[in-house]
Amino acid sequence: MRVLVTGATGLLGHDICEELGNRGIEFKGTSSKDFDITDKEATLHYISTYLPTVVIHCAAYTAADQAEEEPEICRNVNANGTSYIAEACRMINAKMLYISTDYVFGDTGNKPHEVDDPVHPLNVYGQTKWEGEEAVRGVLRKYFIVRISWVFGKNGRNFVDTMIKLGKHRSEISVVADQFGAPSYSKDLAILLCDMVQTEKYGTYHACNSGCCSWAQFAETIFNEMKMNVTVHSIPTEAWPAKAMRPKNSRLSMRSLEKAGFGKMPQWQDALERYIHCKILLINKNT
Numbered sequence: 001m002r003v004l005v006t007g008a009t010g011l012l013g014h015d016i017c018e019e020l021g022n023r024g025i026e027f028k029g030t031s032s033k034d035f036d037i038t039d040k041e042a043t044l045h046y047i048s049t050y051l052p053t054v055v056i057h058c059a060a061y062t063a064a065d066q067a068e069e070e071p072e073i074c075r076n077v078n079a080n081g082t083s084y085i086a087e088a089c090r091m092i093n094a095k096m097l098y099i100s101t102d103y104v105f106g107d108t109g110n111k112p113h114e115v116d117d118p119v120h121p122l123n124v125y126g127q128t129k130w131e132g133e134e135a136v137r138g139v140l141r142k143y144f145i146v147r148i149s150w151v152f153g154k155n156g157r158n159f160v161d162t163m164i165k166l167g168k169h170r171s172e173i174s175v176v177a178d179q180f181g182a183p184s185y186s187k188d189l190a191i192l193l194c195d196m197v198q199t200e201k202y203g204t205y206h207a208c209n210s211g212c213c214s215w216a217q218f219a220e221t222i223f224n225e226m227k228m229n230v231t232v233h234s235i236p237t238e239a240w241p242a243k244a245m246r247p248k249n250s251r252l253s254m255r256s257l258e259k260a261g262f263g264k265m266p267q268w269q270d271a272l273e274r275y276i277h278c279k280i281l282l283i284n285k286n287t
């Protein structure tokens, strides 16, 4: 197996490269410095030269609020760029794993979304990630599409680090309490995704750590875990205006993942505890 990982300088791509390295699997992690995925010729050339047997496609335009102001730039990366990667995979008969998002769903109800539930993106980022999914389905047979949510990890901006930073200077903080989903540790996702690409169990999946919470509950758990004395005030989405609308129901059903035999991911509280433990070890090492 030879794996090409796009978005390797990002939060998830970094941990996937680390996991592949730990397993002794041959891989190459790429970013826009290696090739810009919106450049079709460069993308086809790079991939057909490296000749991977698997492409794990993590590169994306991920700034959801900014995307509302530059939808065509976002679409070019998330939809067109993804279609070029899919085309390259077809050319060389490689498997492709495309990372998608809970933002393909809208606000419907409070039940976990199944993989084949109707989509209803509320923002440009979610819409273009869905267009990326459709591009993959249109071109390939050997694909995995994996929707993930609320990712935290050591190689990128994330909610856990933001809360810890804010908690150092504040004793009270207001956090949205009517959006529900599951946090996901990039390290746990990386293990699952590396397992997945070694199978032929193609299809669409949801993957996040087990359990469910609101952003406010997530924040409270972070402060408890860090032993920081910060009071979290629960506020509705409307009190925290953002350019891009967010779904209130980001719960993702893991049924298809479990049915395929991939097993449950660890509880999000357990994942958070491990992440914070690593962070504290790192802080102590550097002081």
Ligand SMILES: NC(=O)c1ccc[n+]([C@@H]2O[C@H](COP(=O)([O-])OP(=O)(O)OC[C@H]3O[C@@H](n4cnc5c(N)ncnc54)[C@H](OP(=O)(O)O)[C@@H]3O)[C@@H](O)[C@H]2O)c1
Residues within 6 Å of the ligand: 006, 007, 008, 009, 010, 011, 012, 013, 030, 031, 032, 033, 035, 036, 037, 038, 057, 058, 059, 060, 061, 062, 077, 081, 099, 100, 101, 102, 129, 148, 149, 150, 151, 152, 155, 156
């Ligand atoms: N983070 C989350 O909470 C979350 C939630 C749901 C789904 N996802 C999905 O998970 C995947 C990984 O997200 P992430 O948070 O790890 O992303 P990230 O940290 O924002 O990193 C994005 C990566 O994409 C690369 N990239 C962007 N535009 C590119 C282009 N035109 N050509 C080549 N590379 C380009 C960047 O490379 P440079 O460094 O060169 O710019 C970077 O490596 C994405 O598909 C995202 O949609 C993330």
